[in-house]
Amino acid sequence: MPDGDIVHVKLSRRYQKPYKQLCEGLYGDAELTRAVLRPLKQDLQDYGDAPLKLIQQVAAELNRIPDEPLLKQFINWADKSKSIDRCAQQISGRPTAMQLAVQACQQQLQELRYGSCAQDLTKEMYRKYVSVVYEANFEGRVPLPQHYNGIAQAAVDARLQGMRTHVEQGIDCFAAQMLRNGTVSSLRRPPMARVTLGLHDDLLNQ
Numbered sequence: 001m002p003d004g005d006i007v008h009v010k011l012s013r014r015y016q017k018p019y020k021q022l023c024e025g026l027y028g029d030a031e032l033t034r035a036v037l038r039p040l041k042q043d044l045q046d047y048g049d050a051p052l053k054l055i056q057q058v059a060a061e062l063n064r065i066p067d068e069p070l071l072k073q074f075i076n077w078a079d080k081s082k083s084i085d086r087c088a089q090q091i092s093g094r095p096t097a098m099q100l101a102v103q104a105c106q107q108q109l110q111e112l113r114y115g116s117c118a119q120d121l122t123k124e125m126y127r128k129y130v131s132v133v134y135e136a137n138f139e140g141r142v143p144l145p146q147h148y149n150g151i152a153q154a155a156v157d158a159r160l161q162g163m164r165t166h167v168e169q170g171i172d173c174f175a176a177q178m179l180r181n182g183t184v185s186s187l188r189r190p191p192m193a194r195v196t197l198g199l200h201d202d203l204l205n206q
Contacts, residue, residue, distance in 0.1 A: 007148045010141040014039035018138075022159055023148040032159065033166035036138060037189045043137055044130065044174065044184045050093025051101035051129055052178055057087050058105045059122040067117050077113050081106060100136055104128035126175035134171065 008019045018035040021027050027035070061083065065075060084105045088098050108118075108125050118124035139160055147156055173190035 008142070008144065010144070012039070012137065014042055015138050015141075019142065020148055022142075022156065023151045025149075025151070025155075025159075029159075029162040030166050033163045033170060034189065036134075036163075036167070037170045040130070040134055040138065040170070041174070041187050041189055043133055044187060047094055047097030047100075047133070047184070049183050049185075050091050051097050052126070052182070052184065054088055054091050054093075054098065054101045055105060055125045055129060056122060057091075058084055058108075059125055061087075062108065062112055063117070063121055065112060065117070072113065075113075077109070080109055084109065100132045101129050104132045107132075120179075123175050123179045126178045127171055130171045130174045130178075134167065 005016060005020075006013070007016055007023075011019055015036070018032065018039065021035055022032055061080075065080075066072065084102055088102045091098065093101075104125055105128075107128050108121070111118075142156060142160065143153060147153065170190055174187055177187055178184060
């Protein structure tokens with residue numbers, strides 16, 4: 001597909017090719033995932049490191065919350081939620097990126113309120129952030145009344161579900177790199193199993 005072709009009006013330009021491949025039905029789950037991880041990586045890099053800074057600050061605060069259910073009864077959860085918003089307002093970053101990071105932080109706060117604290121809270125919140133970006137910029141935008149190539153929504157949903165395990169692996173890989181490097185600038189897509197590289201694939205642009 002030539003660069004710039006728009007086959008899905010709700011998706012940004014960089015997601016057009018992965019969406020088209022999804023609709024064509026010629027690619028396996030791993031190949032489709034690898035295709036969509038490229039624009040996802042680009043989104044994360046465009047959003048910069050400000051979301052990571054917010055997550056680090058919020059994780060430090062959430063780590064101080066006791067894990068015992070009885071003690072949690074005395075936590076002012078509304079104030080904790082507002083504190084996340086206040087932290088975000090003090091960090092200079094792209095508005096969309098910060099909104100998505102806040103969403104990830106709020107998800108983690110709710111999980112902590114009703115469950116146990118993750119073993120590595122910062123990594124888990126990075127994972128949630130990447131997942132939120134994926135949902136907001138790709139999967140959540142995919143549904144349409146009429147899809148490219150005449151494919152039914154049920155078939156699109158089935159293919160997205162088939163990709164889920166591979167997508168989760170990619171999200172975990174990005175989160176691990178964020179934790180290790182403290183930045184999104186050096187993100188690389190993970191190698192995917194059962195991917196056959198074409199003659200024109202760029203091995204260096206991971």
